Amino acid sequence: GAVVSQHPSRVICKSGTSVKIECRSLDFQATTMFWYRQFPKQSLMLMATSNEGSKATYEQGVEKDKFLINHASLTLSTLTVTSAHPEDSSFYICSANPGWGHKNIQYFGAGTRLSVL
Amino acid sequence: LAKTTQPISMDSYEGQEVNITCSHNNIATNDYITWYQQFPSQGPRFIIQGYKTKVTNEVASLFIPADRKSSTLSLPRVSLSDTAVYYCLSHGSSNTGKLIFGQGTTLQVKP
Numbered sequence: 465g466a467v468v469s470q471h472p473s474r475v476i477c478k479s480g481t482s483v484k485i486e487c488r489s490l491d492f493q494a495t496t497m498f499w500y501r502q503f504p505k506q507s508l509m510l511m512a513t514s515n516e517g518s519k520a521t522y523e524q525g526v527e528k529d530k531f532l533i534n535h536a537s538l539t540l541s542t543l544t545v546t547s548a549h550p551e552d553s554s555f556y557i558c559s560a561n562p563g564w565g566h567k568n569i570q571y572f573g574a575g576t577r578l579s580v581l
Numbered sequence: 582l583a584k585t586t587q588p589i590s591m592d593s594y595e596g597q598e599v600n601i602t603c604s605h606n607n608i609a610t611n612d613y614i615t616w617y618q619q620f621p622s623q624g625p626r627f628i629i630q631g632y633k634t635k636v637t638n639e640v641a642s643l644f645i646p647a648d649r650k651s652s653t654l655s656l657p658r659v660s661l662s663d664t665a666v667y668y669c670l671s672h673g674s675s676n677t678g679k680l681i682f683g684q685g686t687t688l689q690v691k692p
Contacts, residue, residue, distance in 0.1 A: 470624070496677040507668070508625070508682040557624045561676040567613050568678050572624030 466492050466562045470573025477548055478581055485543045485576045487514075487558030493538035494560035498570065499531075502555040514541040514558075548580045584608070585669045590687040599656040601686050603669030606650050614645060614652045617668045619685070625668060629654070656688075664690045 467490040477483050487497055495516045500508040512533055513521040520533035530552075532544040541560075545552055555577055559570040586604040593599045605614065613632055617625035629636055631643040631652070642655040656663060668685040672678055 468624075498679060500682075507684050510679055510681060513677075513679055555622065559624070559680075563676050566676060567630060567674045568672055568676050568680070569615060569627050569630060570625075570680055571627065572617075575622065575624045577622065 466560075466566075466571040468558065468560050468571045468573045470558055470576055472576060473574060474577040474579075476579045476581065479549050480547055483545045483548055483578060485545075485556055485558075485578075487541045487543070487560070487573050489539045489560045489562075489571075492560075492562040494541075494562070495538060497535060497541040497558055497560045499533065499541075499543050500557045500559070502557060502575075508557060511543075514543075516541075545578065548578070550580045553578055553580045584671050584681065585683050587667075587669050587683060587686045589684060590689065592689045592691060593659055594691050595660055596658050599659050599663075599688060599690075601654045601656075601667055601669070601688070602651060603654070604651050605669070605671040608649050608671045609673070611673055612671045613674055614643070614649075615670050615672065616641070616643065616654050617670070619666045619668065628667075659688075659690045661690050661692060664688060 469488045471486045497514040499511045502508045511526045514533045514535040516535045522528045535541040557575045559572045615630040616628040618628050619625040629641050629643045633645050636643045644653045666685040666687050
């Protein structure tokens with residue numbers, strides 16, 4: 465199956481700093497990638513749709529200036545949590561679809577555990 | 582809002598067959614039904630997808646009745662390692678379409 469790699473798997477940072485998370489499609493190109501956030505014991509919540517070569521589309525209630533998304537190539541999308549605060553501590557997951565024939569089957573990264581002190 | 586409804590949790594024992602039912606009363610004509618499995622601190626993993634009738638792969642079977650308003654994921658002879666959260670989603674076939682996750686079903690397999 466298709467492989468999506470996410471890095472780092474875990475990050476601990478101080479309040480006020482920015483953290484960048486990378487999402488790579490290793491064996492396919494993806495014009496669209498998705499970013500989710502998951503709090504303990506809860507389901508995945510879609511944050512934004514990352515579009516290669518254009519602006520990301522954010523879900524209602526997600527601050528675009530706080531969660532910066534860049535999709536500069538067909539295999540890489542990055543999520544930057546700017547000026548992170550303890551309430552941003554969460555599990556962040558990305559996904560992508562290989563395209564034609566996959567009927568929107570999404571392949572997910574392993575996730576990034578962000579802890580803001 | 583998620584377009585599907587599932588039981589919050591289920592318990593089973595090793596070696597049993599587990600059936601998890603999902604309701605999607607308002608499924609659109611072109612929507613597919615896809616199930617994902619998620620272990621703690623990992624991203625979801627694709628299990629199976631179907632449109633109608635029955636689909637089987639090496640991991641599970643998916644039963645979809647003619648009206649497509651529900652579906653059942655069947656896991657044969659579960660083991661302790663099948664303890665996970667299982668998500669049912671109905672969605673369009675566009676590869677750029679976003680997925681909205683519901684609460685999922687937490688399956689606990691006991692020895």
